[in-house]
Amino acid sequence: MTLFSPRPALLAGAIAAVMFSGTASAADRLYVFNWTDYMDPAIIEAFEKKYDVEVVQNYYGSLGEMFSKLQAGGVSQYDIVVPSNYFVPRMIEAGLLQPLDKSQLPNMSNLMARFVNPPYDPDNQYTAAYLWGSTGLIVNTKTFPDAKPSWSILFDDSVNTSQPFSMLKDGQVMFGAACAFLGKPYNCTAQEDMVNAAKLMLKTKHRSNFTGFTDSTPVLGQVSRGVNALGVTYNGDYLQYKHDDAEGYANTEFMIPKEGSELWVDSMAIPARAPHPELAHKFINFILDAEVGAQLSNYTFYSTPNQAAVEHLDEVLQQPPSLPNDEDMARLKFTPTLSGKDLQRYQQLWNEVQSR
Template sequence: MQINKTPLVLSLAGLMLAGQVQAQDNKLYLFNWTEYMDPAIIEAFEEQHDVDVVESYFNSNPEMFAKLQAGGTSQYDIIVPSNYYIPRLIETGLVQELDKSKLDNLDNVMEQFVDPSYDPGSRYSAPYQWGVTGVIYNTETFPDAPKSWSLLFDSETNSEYPFGLIGDGQVTVGSACAYLGHGYDCASTDAWREAAQLLLDTKGRETFSGFTNGTPALQQLARGVTHASMSYNGDFLFYKEENPETFSEMAFMIPDEGAEMWIDAMMIPRDAPNPEMAHKFIDFILDAEVGAQLSNYNYYASPNKAARPHLDEVLAKPPVLPSEADLERLQFTPTLKGEQLQVFQQLWSEVKSR
């Protein structure tokens, strides 16, 4: 019986494996930020490639990174991290190199994104969208709001209205550094400690509502739970379009002390179930008309030079495209590693826990 049983088991196992592969060929697993993809683009891609796109969402880079470390490299085909997390993903071996021979539309990428500092030669990433992190506030509550981080960090400027900060440690600490005069891209321990103390003082105020990432921060503003919060320029315009009445009195501000400019990029996890389809998806997004459709939907700036003729007018002016003066104040979040990263993580843990 054993002689006959072994081939049968192997045969069944082979059939099961074949079924899994066939099922996988018909799916693409996308791990993206919330409210960041036009459903019509997904539908068009599904129809063109006869595939089902399964979307999952994250609200912060740390959340995305933690899920990949916990086995997510085999659960997703495409991830969309921000620039300062890209080196960390590469160095920890969580992503794979792109096969550029499968990306016909790569030539559509703007020159400044072709050989970025966070991924020299764009070996692992293709740009998705770029934007700015600033302050969204209620203009009725703050009719004379200064163009400054003081709206969040100074108890005299805002003494009675609830406000929120982003839960991404580097972005929030960088903003506190900028307010203190150290520059948004501060990377010294002394500057971090001063910024951490400012954040602890800020947390201690009765009007501090907490650390909130992504879409929930906009929802709190819409409901009046907060009257000012750190958030993103594209999210602001998206919610203003979707909720014209509740967001009619909201404004987006880039503080004069400096703020974050970021780039989100598409990457393929190391053990992606369907890397072939992942390359097709990246190339699809890099198409001129699709790239414009994406920006027209989520109100973020496109890194696609071929998309320019197809972009809506609102995307060619602030807050999507910052003024020249504001652009000079924007900086990338620095990439941390080794002992420097450990020191920062310890400081941030103290801020969150105390």
């Protein structure tokens, strides 16, 4: 979700200058547009060696940034892009993606059933799943030793009367969380539900212990250090940081709220006018290999959509929170794709939540 999400700001300038300088044959290059730190460098090296090519990576820090870059000409500059599920229909409608040639993707058969024929891309016409995960709460268990997995710890001031907390910068995720707390589906889109969710977030924002809107990565350090007592993040980010600093994250826990939360999928797609579509198909098929798929998850700490990869995963990725239990999975929903009046309404309401 992303996202990610796990994903810091754009580092495009210097890289883009190299990408399009023409100092080497463009036919020998694959141009990948991805979230930052979302790929094991060893996988890139293995692909380069196998196909005798150079992979040039460029990065984005948000889905809106990625979308705008493609609309501004990137659609003919990149061979691979990695959008989150709720942006895929928007990109298809805008003519930014080309259909996949599945005859070049035999490893598509490795995908788990839940990622075949997904609602955001029927019959996987344009995308192949890359990684997936869930959105939830990170809680300081010293501050909240009896914390329950519920959005109430965020939105109910009688549950959290004074401890500092933040909300996520991703507006659609927060609208889903607010809807779920109010007893509506996480993937709500009805006008009344969206308005009530905005009112709840405004009320929450004006509490004295609210510290601001944050990205998923900074909030992890804030909660582990006690700067915030809780926040919203992604399971893979949490696992990665806990792995890197087990002692620092000993008093934290990742929770999927009982009212419902986000299941997100980041997928590989080929821009509509990609310069090297055949090589792009080779890359997608390479990532969908069982051992490569496991290597990608073991590096990022996000869940694999690759059934054949599961046996190669590190142990931490074969249990919650990387693989939610059946009860939690039943509560997870895709963030809806908004368009037309629904998108305009969301954008207006989110702007009001942030500015008022």
